[in-house]
Amino acid sequence: MIKKLYKKLLTLYGPQNWWPVISNNPEFEICIGAILTQNTSWRNVEKAINNLYTKNLLHPERILRIPLEELSMLIRSAGYYNQKAQRLRSFTRFYIENSERLKNLDVMDARRLLLSIKGIGRETADSMLLYAFNKKIFPVDTYTSRLFYRLGLVSEDSKDKYYEDMRLMVEKELSNMNDLKEFHALIVMHGKTYCKKKPLCKTCPLQECRTKDLYI
DNA sequence: GGCCAGGTGTAAA
DNA sequence: TTTACACATGGC
Numbered sequence: 001m002i003k004k005l006y007k008k009l010l011t012l013y014g015p016q017n018w019w020p021v022i023s024n025n026p027e028f029e030i031c032i033g034a035i036l037t038q039n040t041s042w043r044n045v046e047k048a049i050n051n052l053y054t055k056n057l058l059h060p061e062r063i064l065r066i067p068l069e070e071l072s073m074l075i076r077s078a079g080y081y082n083q084k085a086q087r088l089r090s091f092t093r094f095y096i097e098n099s100e101r102l103k104n105l106d107v108m109d110a111r112r113l114l115l116s117i118k119g120i121g122r123e124t125a126d127s128m129l130l131y132a133f134n135k136k137i138f139p140v141d142t143y144t145s146r147l148f149y150r151l152g153l154v155s156e157d158s159k160d161k162y163y164e165d166m167r168l169m170v171e172k173e174l175s176n177m178n179d180l181k182e183f184h185a186l187i188v189m190h191g192k193t194y195c196k197k198k199p200l201c202k203t204c205p206l207q208e209c210r211t212k213d214l215y216i
Numbered sequence: 217g218g219c220c221a222g223g224t225g226t227a228a229a
Numbered sequence: 230t231t232t233a234c235a236c237a238t239g240g241c
Contacts, residue, residue, distance in 0.1 A: 035223095037223090040238080080223095080235090083235090119224065123223065124224080185222090188222050191222085192221090192222085197220065
């Protein structure tokens with residue numbers, strides 16, 4: 001089922017080639033982006049990342065050197081800027097100390113480590129692990145939860161409640177790293193296009209969805 | 217002008 | 230253990 005859905009989305013939208021980066025420091029930039037995009041549209045995040053890039057701040061040591069208030073203003077467009085500036089800091093401090101160790105750890109050990117940082121929840125941790133550290137894990141986001149519910153794969157649209165179930169469903173069927181990256185990106189693309197909170201089912205190209213009564 | 221976006225932490229029930 | 234709320238800008 002998952003694999004079929006993946007193929008379908010791939011045919012519909014083509015490879016997404018996530019995660020988009022602009023600096024020569026993808027690993028750190030992706031982690032920063034993962035924090036900034038928490039409950040925020042990527043469009044708003046891009047502006048913030050561009051600001052950081054322009055000021056040459058997409059480096060752990062540099063980003064720690066500017067005043068917190070200045071950092072907040074640079075990422076203003078990404079929303080929750082006071083909170084996120086603090087989160088960027090605490091993550092970066094962790095990153096400087098642990099990034100090398102992270103690379104050598106088993107996925108789940110690395111995950112536990114990331115989750116111990118304040119401001120890094122499951123989705124953010126899993127996004128970092130997959131896209132920045134190239135570890136095989138599937139990040140479940142709001143679009144995944146919504147789509148899986150509408151497909152009847154989970155009994156309600158609750159990301160928190162079924163996070164691990166949905167993650168494992170995917171990891172069970174997709175073992176290739178690139179497939180995991182693409183699938184997550186494709187779900188977001190499809191979500192932004194059709195599978196919105198106010199669904200565009202009439203025109204949604206996913207037959208498997210349209211035939212379900214649940215897909216409302 | 218309201219709704220929503222690639223969530224997370226905390227406090228109350 | 231679940232639920233409610235704070236955090237906040239910008240596009241449609």
